[in-house]
Amino acid sequence: MIVVLKPNVGTEREEQLIGWFKSLGLGVHVSEGQFQTVLGLIGDTSKVDSDLVASLDIVDSVKRVTETFKCANRKFHPEDTIVEVGNVKVGGGNFCMIAGPCSVESEEQIVGIAKAVKAAGANMLRGGAFKPRTSPYDFQGLKAEGIELLKIARQETGLPIVTEIMNASDLPLFEDVDVLQVGARNTQNFDLLKELGHTGKPILLKRGIAGTLKELLMSAEYIMSSGNENVILCERGIRSYSDYMRNTLDLSAVPMLHELTHLPVVVDPSHATGMARMVPPMALAATACGCDGLLIEVHNDPPHALCDGAQSIRPEEFAKLAGKVMAVREASK
Numbered sequence: 001m002i003v004v005l006k007p008n009v010g011t012e013r014e015e016q017l018i019g020w021f022k023s024l025g026l027g028v029h030v031s032e033g034q035f036q037t038v039l040g041l042i043g044d045t046s047k048v049d050s051d052l053v054a055s056l057d058i059v060d061s062v063k064r065v066t067e068t069f070k071c072a073n074r075k076f077h078p079e080d081t082i083v084e085v086g087n088v089k090v091g092g093g094n095f096c097m098i099a100g101p102c103s104v105e106s107e108e109q110i111v112g113i114a115k116a117v118k119a120a121g122a123n124m125l126r127g128g129a130f131k132p133r134t135s136p137y138d139f140q141g142l143k144a145e146g147i148e149l150l151k152i153a154r155q156e157t158g159l160p161i162v163t164e165i166m167n168a169s170d171l172p173l174f175e176d177v178d179v180l181q182v183g184a185r186n187t188q189n190f191d192l193l194k195e196l197g198h199t200g201k202p203i204l205l206k207r208g209i210a211g212t213l214k215e216l217l218m219s220a221e222y223i224m225s226s227g228n229e230n231v232i233l234c235e236r237g238i239r240s241y242s243d244y245m246r247n248t249l250d251l252s253a254v255p256m257l258h259e260l261t262h263l264p265v266v267v268d269p270s271h272a273t274g275m276a277r278m279v280p281p282m283a284l285a286a287t288a289c290g291c292d293g294l295l296i297e298v299h300n301d302p303p304h305a306l307c308d309g310a311q312s313i314r315p316e317e318f319a320k321l322a323g324k325v326m327a328v329r330e331a332s333k
């Protein structure tokens with residue numbers, strides 16, 4: 001249930017009302033907007049007499065929310081959430097460019113790519129240290145050493161680092177990581193999501209391989225209801241009928257998610273298509289439909305990449321693309 005308060009209700013009366021809802025065993029999510037405060041009631045609201053609440057002189061309106069996702073729901077939080085990663089803001093009109101290799105391979109590789117993508121306009125560095133590979137015989141990532149190399153690249157460039165966590169027991173290794181990525185294979189690893197909810201760290205949550213939007217939002221709900229509202233959603237393509245490409249990039253997810261949720265939405269055209277030459281056109285299309293950022297795999301030597309070389313673009317291609325992305329953003333304002 002959503003309770004919209006009238007403008008300029010004093011804190012004392014607002015707190016009294018919140019206290020009453022809490023005494024009924026409900027959680028209360030408070031969203032202070034520029035003009036109005038919205039109270040989102042979480043739990044069994046069947047005990048609440050909505051007509052009685054609507055009749056209170058401090059209440060503007062009352063709505064029942066039928067969707068199962070509450071904290072992530074735009075009705076609970078009408079204004080865009082801005083996730084802050086150091087000095088970088090994501091959402092609410094702030095655009096992020098997350099770029100870097102699929103996997104961290106060596107210090108020379110990650111520092112070199114970090115410098116190149118930063119010069120081209122990226123404001124975050126990605127790189128996998130723990131890699132979820134389909135085959136157990138493929139490169140599994142440098143793990144703890146990979147995280148240390150990412151930190152060196154951050155020190156050299158100032159770029160915040162984004163890397164995937166697969167197991168909550170690895171959390172101590174991620175203490176000094178700026179954004180924790182939950183990959184498509186773990187989007188419904190609910191125990192992991194709950195643990196990440198306790199960290200308070202920005203989480204980049206990818207859509208599951210065959211995940212619906214509702215499933216993605218419910219996964220965000222696991223993180224948020226455990227206390228962490230810093231969630232960035234990522235559309236990375238879904239398994240469907242694509243025969244020539246790795247996945248199908250569902251761009252209509254972007255405006256639909258913006259309607260349903262206040263969380264920022266970024267698009268990953270690299271995993272969505274699996275082909276380097278498809279990345280620039282789909283990145284521009286994603287920008288045109290209003291995403292809050294892009295996640296792009298960039299490698300200095302794609303043919304020799306240890307993972308996802310076929311979909312990785314070179315730093316000079318990324319630089320060209322970044323310029324076009326800015327032009328599309330300007331044009332779609």
Ligand code: PEP
Pocket residue numbers: 102128132182183184185206236271
């Ligand atoms: C990745 O970002 O390298 C990755 C494994 O992505 P996804 O989980 O989307 O496949």
Ligand code: MN
Pocket residue numbers: 102103271297307308
């Ligand atoms: Mn990859």
